[in-house]
Amino acid sequence: MDLEAIAEISRLKYRYARALDTKSWPEFADTLLPEATATYAEHLRFDSRDAFVSFLQDTLGPHVITEHHCGHPEIDVHGDTATGIWYLSDTVVVPGDQMMMRGAAFYQDRYAKDAAGRWKIAHTTYERTYESVYSLADMPSFRLTSNRWALIGSPQYGVPGVAP
Amino acid sequence: MDLEAIAEISRLKYRYARALDTKSWPEFADTLLPEATATYAEHLRFDSRDAFVSFLQDTLGPHVITEHHCGHPEIDVHGDTATGIWYLSDTVVVPGDQMMMRGAAFYQDRYAKDAAGRWKIAHTTYERTYESVYSLADMPSFRLTSNRWALIGSPQYGVPGVAP
């Protein structure tokens, strides 16, 4: 096994998830090749990095908390390309809609080196084992005791996640 | 540390969990030595791969969604055998019974190479830190928006997880 390449690709995936869940869109975009494609369901297909990032940036604003944990890497390296299976466990909370989502899926990614020799995501897709949603109205005691984006839009603070 | 062996054993465990949670029983069986043993509680002991796989296959049919995330590998390699501690986070949903289970445990595995020199599971057991169950009747809004096995048993589709 090419342990060095596997370690580099794993870090790429971790940076991808961290940037996604902290809404750090330039850092997120940097994990993808410009021509990267992504498929999440029949109606969610993206033919370029820009289309994919724009969609996520528009959809996952500060009103949405996302949590994507990726584990169980099964990465095969073939020279300058590689494939990876990952086990996703994800949670989404939309406080304003009282919506909670929990699910799991297996990612099937392809990776390739860019011109500078750095590993990037060339294609990402996943197949869910399950996805569940419920309303926080069923749990009247539920409250967020911390929310990195809670202060966005409040008049006195301009910087997300920074307390006074 | 024998990083190559640790990487191989980790992939073995990931394949084990993926095959378990996708109900891919032949692939699951292939992660175990024929003489593998498994112990989950005082009354759940298996003396062979076949007994273990048969039990899981009978118990975890398409009416059950399972999610086993294994992390925190602490693997020690001693020549052709090895031991591993893993931190399990598991969720089980039985939609028909409105049952939800969530828990955590520490696995204590033993591994050995088979005749072909490939790492296999020789013994697996875990000790729970906790396990909790609740009824989905407490969450009337709960619904599955995706279920890999939802179509099984419906007359028009024969293949699990494949939409029309």
Add this chain to the structure above:
Amino acid sequence: MDLEAIAEISRLKYRYARALDTKSWPEFADTLLPEATATYAEHLRFDSRDAFVSFLQDTLGPHVITEHHCGHPEIDVHGDTATGIWYLSDTVVVPGDQMMMRGAAFYQDRYAKDAAGRWKIAHTTYERTYESVYSLADMPSFRLTSNRWALIGSPQYGVPGVAP
């Protein structure tokens, strides 16, 4: 990448979480330098290993179930020191108070080798993406079917987690 050092530091973190969640305080303390510091919020700062361990030991007694899963390691090694980012997913159950907590955070750790050349935690802190709490009173069917510490304090058993 220094894969050997990264593997050693990862195991250190896994031992830290396992000792924390099994309340094995001497083993937990052994993952920290004596002068280690920890910061969890403005009002939770610890200036030494002893202060940190004492606080946790006092706070996280057998009445509290904790579950700390650390994934997505982004570890940079610089000779005898290192930094690490980890993605935490944590759950806390306090059965006596009917309290449940679920959240996520990014750790930012510093590591250093001790006099014996073994990696230890020099500093740990995290920033939450979110934290949520709710009362189990909202889920009247909820029950613990396993609890490693359930027998503590019951007159006939002296040893935690050991069934009769």
